[in-house]
Amino acid sequence: MRRAVLTSVVVLFAAILLMLLTSQSQAASQAQDVCSCGRSCHLELFQGGVREVCECNVCATPVPGATAQPQPTAPPPDFGTPPACEDCPATPAPPGTVQPLPTGTPEATPQATATPPPELTCDGPFCYADACTRDECPLGQWRLARFYYKFGPYDFCGVSYLGACNEEPCKIPDTPEPEEDKAGQCVIGSSGLIQDGVTCTGEYTVSVSLQLPAWHASRDPYPRSMVRVPTTFRFEHAPSAEAWSAPINMGDASACDAEHDGVIRGWQIGLRTEPAFASPHWEAEDCGSFDGPIGTCTWKRSSWGKPELGVGLEGEPLPAYAVTAWVPYNWYSRARWESCEKSPTWGECTCSGVDPKNSPGWQSCGTPPPGICTGVYNDPPTEWWGKWRTEEYKWVSHDTGWQFIDLTRFGLSTSWMPNPRVQQLPTALEPNPPVGALHVPVIEVQSIIEK
DSSP states (O other), X not given: OHHHHHHHHHHHHHHHHHHHHHHHHHXXXXXXXXXXXXXXXXXXXXXXXXXXXXXXXXXXXXXXXXXXXXOOXXXXXXXXXXXOGGGSOSSOOSOOOOOOOOOSOXXXXXXXXXXXXXXOEEETTEEEEEEEEOTTOOTTOOEEEEEEEESSSOOEEEEEEOSOTTOTTSOOOOOOOOBTTBBTTBBOOTTTEETTEEEEEOGGGOEEEEEOOOEEEEXXXXXXXXXXXXXXXXXXXXXXXXXXXXXXXXXXXXXOSGGGTTOEEEEEEEEEEEESOSOOEEEETXXXXXXXXXXXXXXXXXXXXXXXXXXXXXXXXXXXXXXXXXXXXXXXXXXEEEEEEEEEEEOOOEEESSOOTTOTTEEEOOSOOTTSSGGGGSSSOSOEEEEEEEEEEEEEEEEOOOEEEOGGGGTOSSSSEEEOOEEEOOOSSOSSOOBSOEEEOEEOOOEEOOO
């Protein structure tokens, strides 16, 4: 009798336990369904084991007047468990579609453009991007390389070289023969090279200054990272920029005639800067450095005690590591103006009774129409069929086009200038992030001690 009662109690306890587990599972499922902005999960240590804790993401509140910014694209589909790094392909994968890299002297553009990141091409469990790198090249030179990554947080896996140093598309523009202390249309004095810009002085004491533009990068996870969890950094885009001096006149430009011969009006010099290659160099505080359009960093300690320059899930300030980066930028100069010049103008074909022999201002029109200028057939001719050239003054446009500036001639160790003005890709949490570093809060895996 006692054995039957004991058996009944065990069965009843098992049934109650099953009902509780089912209820918790349904509650978790319902909680997932009501997370309108998705969920975030992390591991928590407790006495006797590790468990996963999930919570709904806080939906970002749009800032009044702020423009919606594009969010990082979703990662590609999972192709299975990635192999170890030593299993990365030793030879380049079949060529994919890649974004062409900017080369050569740029043409004039009406507004600033942006250089997009190299296209990431995926093949099985691996992805790769072609970009220029400084590896094994002399100072100031670059070579084309293929950077390999694994799926997941895009851990860097390896690199293979696709070209020699200073070859297209990673070739720095050739420097023309020096003309005194001038490069293009610029003379850059000792104070002309500032930390993040250039001041150019041209003819007629005209000058123009231009600062390097901010360029964007993103990171994942965002806005916080965790200890021992890789954080992926990705180059997003780098804009070009240009500036012009105010136009000036040299002389009286009210008219263009013999009295104003040689007068110049609307003289301007311009500066332009643009990324040489879409391949940054990254420096992560307490985590090391790396090169390439994509890179990863795994912190071993939290950012507790660092300056509170990062943001949390609700926009609250958090202690953060600083990640700095730079992209190489080329510089160009240009001049444009109009000058009053004597310009030849040819008149209409006509019949002339003046012998134009040995006259540089005469051009024959061939055989005249029937019944006109018949004196051309006399022997010797008494009439001549042709047109006379007259001289008139008019404004003639001049433009040098963009000319490369070799900054080594003004004290830099390279012909290009590193642009350190990296900025987090704007989001609803950070519509106007600071320029000069990415500030990454890194938190510990939360520990809960249960009694």
